[in-house]
Amino acid sequence: MSQKSHCRFCGETLHKTCVDLGMSPLCESYISADQWNQMEPFYPLHVYVCDKCFLVQLDEYVNPEDIFTEYAYFSSFSDDWLKHSKKYVEKMVDMFSLDQKNLVVEVASNDGYLLQYFLEKDIPVLGIEPAKNVAKIAEEKGVTTLVKFFGEETATELVDQDKKADLLLGNNVLAQVPDINDFVKGMKSLLNSQGVITMEFPHIMCLIEENQFDTIYHEHFSYFSFYSIEKIFSAHGLLLFDVEEIPTHGGSLRIYACHKSDDSKSINRRVKDLRKKESLAGVDGLDYYIRFQENVIETKRKLLDFLISAKRNGKSIVGYGAPGKGNTLLNYCGIRTDFIDYTVDRNPYKQGKYLPGTRIPIYDPAMINDTKPDYVFILPWNFKDEIINQLANIREWGGKFVVPIPEVTII
Ligand SMILES: [Zn+2]
Numbered sequence: 001m002s003q004k005s006h007c008r009f010c011g012e013t014l015h016k017t018c019v020d021l022g023m024s025p026l027c028e029s030y031i032s033a034d035q036w037n038q039m040e041p042f043y044p045l046h047v048y049v050c051d052k053c054f055l056v057q058l059d060e061y062v063n064p065e066d067i068f069t070e071y072a073y074f075s076s077f078s079d080d081w082l083k084h085s086k087k088y089v090e091k092m093v094d095m096f097s098l099d100q101k102n103l104v105v106e107v108a109s110n111d112g113y114l115l116q117y118f119l120e121k122d123i124p125v126l127g128i129e130p131a132k133n134v135a136k137i138a139e140e141k142g143v144t145t146l147v148k149f150f151g152e153e154t155a156t157e158l159v160d161q162d163k164k165a166d167l168l169l170g171n172n173v174l175a176q177v178p179d180i181n182d183f184v185k186g187m188k189s190l191l192n193s194q195g196v197i198t199m200e201f202p203h204i205m206c207l208i209e210e211n212q213f214d215t216i217y218h219e220h221f222s223y224f225s226f227y228s229i230e231k232i233f234s235a236h237g238l239l240l241f242d243v244e245e246i247p248t249h250g251g252s253l254r255i256y257a258c259h260k261s262d263d264s265k266s267i268n269r270r271v272k273d274l275r276k277k278e279s280l281a282g283v284d285g286l287d288y289y290i291r292f293q294e295n296v297i298e299t300k301r302k303l304l305d306f307l308i309s310a311k312r313n314g315k316s317i318v319g320y321g322a323p324g325k326g327n328t329l330l331n332y333c334g335i336r337t338d339f340i341d342y343t344v345d346r347n348p349y350k351q352g353k354y355l356p357g358t359r360i361p362i363y364d365p366a367m368i369n370d371t372k373p374d375y376v377f378i379l380p381w382n383f384k385d386e387i388i389n390q391l392a393n394i395r396e397w398g399g400k401f402v403v404p405i406p407e408v409t410i411i
Contacts, residue, residue: 005059007050008180008222009232014048018056018289019213019296021045025356026062027217027327032353040356043218045328049289053231056204056223056289058216060178080386082113084248085171089117092167096196098123105158105165105190107150108173112138119143126163128154151179155186164192171200172249174229175220184236187257194264197238197257201229205281206251208288211406213296214329215250225283226253226274233257242268250382250405300333303408307339315374317402319343320387322350322362326379329404331357340377344368368394375410377402384411 005014023042031040043061050057092098104118109127111134118125119142127145129135135145148154150173158164168191177183187197202215204223216223230240233255242256253274258265282288310317319326322345330336336358344365345351353362368376368391376394378384381403388401388411401411 005048007053007055008057008060008178009055009228009235010050010053012050012052014050014057016049016051016286016290017293018047018049019216019293020047021213021216021296021328021332024218024328024331026219027324027356028219029356030322030350030353030362031356031359036354036359042357045216045218045332047216047223049286051286053228054225054284054286054289055228055232056225058218058221060221061218078383078386080383081248085114086117089114089121092169092198093118093121093123096167098167100124102166103163103192104167104169105163107168107170107187108176109138109143109145110134112141112143112145114169114171115143116141126158126165150186151182152186152189155189158190163190164195165190166192166195168195168197169199170197172202174199174201174224175222178221180222180232181236184232184238188236188238188259191238191259193259194262195258196265198254199257200246200248200252200254202249203245203251203253204228205278205283208292209281210250211295211299212250212325213292213299213332214325214405217324217328219324224253225278226255227278227283229253229255230275234260237261239265239267240271241265243270243274245274248382299405299407303333303404304335306402306408306410307335310375311339316341316371317375317377318368318371318373319360319377319379320365320368320391321345321379321383322347322355323380325381327356327358329379330355330360336360341371341373342367343377343379372397373399375400375402377404379404381405 024045025040025042047058100122104125106115107128109115109129115125115127127138127143128150129145130149132147135147138145201224204225237260238257239260240255240257244254246252246254317340319340322343340360342361342363344363344367350362351364378387384403403409
């Protein structure tokens with residue numbers, strides 16, 4: 001690399017590569033028709049692993065304010081994700097006996113997809129969301145939303161207004177935080193004395209073992225193991241007292257944290273078990289991360305083998321979905337309209353636009369029934385069961401599904 005970068009947690013110089021995916025555009029920068037003749041900025045998608053704390057991370061190439069203040073991702077567009085959120089709310093209310101006297105705060109609350117379920121139970125909520133367009137939709141649902149980035153400054157502001165969280169949660173936000181120390185410090189400040197923090201994020205063990213390299217993108221600055229997150233939380237006076245391995249996003253962790261000084265919580269056995277599982281896999285050593293690159297290259301070769309032979313046999317292939325992960329995959333593998341005619345997405349914000357870099361057009365899902373393709377290539381493979389169900393009718397014309405990760409599979 002041309003300049004030395006430093007670990008965003010411990011400050012050590014970064015010089016070990018976990019995986020290098022070459023140059024890629026920002027994966028949420030969908031191209032509209034009037035931008036067609038313009039260039040697109042590409043940034044290195046080069047992931048390092050810190051050889052001191054083993055935090056896997058990307059450099060911050062772009063200002064988060066450029067990425068997250070007008071965001072195209074609306075959580076409510078996935079039925080599975082809504083179901084997952086509703087179940088989570090029921091579990092938390094039950095586990096921690098939450099009621100009208102408590103306050104639930106969600107960081108990166110998006111369009112209120114989750115907090116709405118606490119509201120239904122008359123539990124006070126506060127969302128914190130930097131993207132104005134997304135926060136507006138939350139407000140329309142009755143979810144009070146502060147349009148801000150979260151960190152120590154925002155936390156202090158809330159504490160000054162006598163707001164402290166009994167449940168403080170953040171799903172799929174930790175990875176997107178450039179200054180992880182400031183963020184975790186802010187959570188510590190905002191947490192009530194016996195409050196609980198829960199956070200969900202993709203587990204690096206699943207990413208590496210299932211070849212989920214397409215979940216790497218510029219908007220995701222960090223990739224956590226239980227080992228690394230426990231170190232980070234501990235450095236800020238927070239104790240992880242429980243953890244669950246959950247299937248979302250190809251395999252995630254849900255961690256439960258409290259103040260180190262809070263003796264009302266007991267440490268669940270799952271904490272010890274996961275530490276042991278990670279240690280056996282080698283998560284606390286460099287080799288585990290360095291081996292990843294070869295697997296990624298092989299996954300790309302296998303996928304291209306399939307696509308080339310399908311096209312040589314005259315088959316038509318279209319995409320389903322326009323998620324960030326799809327853009328990493330397509331750009332890294334060099335898959336454009338030479339392989340995939342178009343893709344579709346339920347999100348109207350994306351329809352009529354083009355995927356960044358590959359410029360594959362995005363249409364309404366109805367297009368699939370009109371063109372009857374031989375293959376539907378599922379880009380958000382983490383929702384593959386839901387999508388295969390929704391599109392069961394492609395079987396009528398002999399259509400099949402392609403799932404690219406962990407390696408190309410035809411269903
Ligand atoms: Zn480090």
